[in-house]
Amino acid sequence: MKIIEVHNYDQLSKKACEIIEEQVMVKHDSVLGLATGSTPLGTYKELIAGYKEGRTDYRHVSTLNLDEYVGLGPQDPQSYRHFMNEQFFRSINVNLENTYIPNGKAVDLQDECERYEKVIEQVGPPDLQLLGIGENGHIGFNEPGTPFQSETHVVQLADSTRQANARFFQSMEDVPTMAVTMGIRSILKSKKIVLLASGERKAQAIDQLINGYLDEQFPASSLKEHSDITLIVDEDAYAEVKRKG
Numbered sequence: 178m179k180i181i182e183v184h185n186y187d188q189l190s191k192k193a194c195e196i197i198e199e200q201v202m203v204k205h206d207s208v209l210g211l212a213t214g215s216t217p218l219g220t221y222k223e224l225i226a227g228y229k230e231g232r233t234d235y236r237h238v239s240t241l242n243l244d245e246y247v248g249l250g251p252q253d254p255q256s257y258r259h260f261m262n263e264q265f266f267r268s269i270n271v272n273l274e275n276t277y278i279p280n281g282k283a284v285d286l287q288d289e290c291e292r293y294e295k296v297i298e299q300v301g302p303p304d305l306q307l308l309g310i311g312e313n314g315h316i317g318f319n320e321p322g323t324p325f326q327s328e329t330h331v332v333q334l335a336d337s338t339r340q341a342n343a344r345f346f347q348s349m350e351d352v353p354t355m356a357v358t359m360g361i362r363s364i365l366k367s368k369k370i371v372l373l374a375s376g377e378r379k380a381q382a383i384d385q386l387i388n389g390y391l392d393e394q395f396p397a398s399s400l401k402e403h404s405d406i407t408l409i410v411d412e413d414a415y416a417e418v419k420r421k422g
């Protein structure tokens with residue numbers, strides 16, 4: 178695992194942007210695997226700035242997102258489709274038809290998982306997958322205990338994950354209890370993975386990722402099996418690793 182330590186969130190966002198821009202410059206029809214949550218927001222802002230300055234062109238790029246809440250559709254401000262449209266897609270020249278996110282409103286969720294896995298096969302795998310990490314080590318919405326062989330599936334969200342994401346909703350009751358997520362096996366198919374972690378809330382998880390063993394109770398440990406992982410961490414997220422020396 179390649180580890181890039183930076184001072185703060187701003188530098189983390191700039192570094193992630195640099196890596197993604199390089200990917201799109203080298204391969205103009207790159208497939209980008211994208212993530213939601215707070216961590217990649219700065220990266221999207223930097224990428225938008227780069228686009229506006231003429232550094233990048235997303236006309237031929239396709240994107241595959243990791244997950245979506247069950248029950249939320251594109252019009253719901255808290256849906257991940259809405260998040261991606263607002264925070265990134267509408268500010269660049271990507272063709273929206275080439276942006277893929279699971280459908281959280283699908284009537285048959287099992288069918289939706291199978292359909293999305295086929296989309297990943299046909300469009301992907303991502304040349305570069307951007308990832309965040311949950312405090313409990315989740316990647317995408319793969320909660321502790323998810324088999325490493327899992328493909329796109331429906332998950333029951335852990336209480337801690339719902340609490341962590343409650344800040345985006347009016348009340349805890351509004352936070353969905355289920356999501357559709359790419360599985361760990363689906364994520365590991367990406368050619369290159371860039372994992373971002375910022376802030377002291379992530380320090381334990383980063384320590385466990387770097388110093389712990391492969392363990393299905395800690396989904397991010399599956400990344401150790403991938404041959405091209407870049408972890409970008411800021412000082413606070415790296416603090417526990419540093420403290421232990």
Ligand SMILES: O=P(O)(O)OC[C@H]1O[C@](O)(CO)[C@@H](O)[C@@H]1O
Pocket residue numbers: 212213214215216217308309310311312316317318338342
């Ligand atoms: O970047 P955040 O908001 O800390 O979230 C970390 C992870 O949690 C999720 O938001 C899901 O709870 C992921 O999408 C994200 O990678």
